[in-house]
Amino acid sequence: MLLDVVLVLAVIGILFSMSYGDFVYFQQSLNIKNRVLRSIAAFFAALFELFSDIFVLSKN
Known part of the structure; x- marks a missing residue:
């Protein structure tokens, strides 16, 4: 349950943090x-x- 919430927040964060130029x-x-x-x-x-x-991150 907690992992699902973290994943959703991470996806939302990445969507917003994608630079406009890349998009x-x-x-x-x-x-x-x-x-x-x-x-x-x-x-x-x-x-x-x-x-x-x-x-x-998991490899490091």
């Missing part, structure tokens, strides 16, 4: 016109970033 570049590289698809793609990019951070 715009990510959208342009996919060249997606639909706003819903763009937000879903950004969410999965943030998830990938979160899990890669967790993987790096």
Whole structure:
């Protein structure tokens, strides 16, 4: 339960801490016109970033 809350807060934090430049570049590289698809793609990019951070932290 606590781990779920921590993960949700981490995802929200990463979504807000993603720099705007990275976000715009990510959208342009996919060249997606639909706003819903763009937000879903950004969410999965943030998830990938979160899990890669967790993987790096767990290795250290």
